[in-house]
Amino acid sequence: MARRAGAHGLRWASRYARGLVSADEETPEAAEPVPCTVCRGTGTLISNLGGSPSNVACAWCEGTGTFLPDHDAQAAGRAAAEAAPAPGDAPAE
Numbered sequence: 486m487a488r489r490a491g492a493h494g495l496r497w498a499s500r501y502a503r504g505l506v507s508a509d510e511e512t513p514e515a516a517e518p519v520p521c522t523v524c525r526g527t528g529t530l531i532s533n534l535g536g537s538p539s540n541v542a543c544a545w546c547e548g549t550g551t552f553l554p555d556h557d558a559q560a561a562g563r564a565a566a567e568a569a570p571a572p573g574d575a576p577a578e
């Protein structure tokens with residue numbers, strides 16, 4: 486009996502949650518280009534690798550200046566990681 490009531494409640498809850506979630510998903514981040522926070526939308530970073538500063542294409546956005554949610558920057562190379570202004574983001578390898 487209690488289970489039945491629970492299921493009923495769950496049904497309601499999930500229906501509610503679904504509505505909330507889909508409402509949330511209808512505010513897609515992908516619709517608007519999000520500026521890359523690593524290069525601040527410039528698409529380039531100053532890399533001090535090797536002793537002298539040089540401009541490198543931002544590995545996080547591939548030089549587009551737009552944040553790529555699915556992009557794996559860690560695979561793109563460590564040069565950009567060296568230039569990343571947020572050291573907390575750097576993976577401890």
Ligand SMILES: [Zn+2]
Binds near residue numbers: 523527528545546
């Ligand atoms: Zn970038």
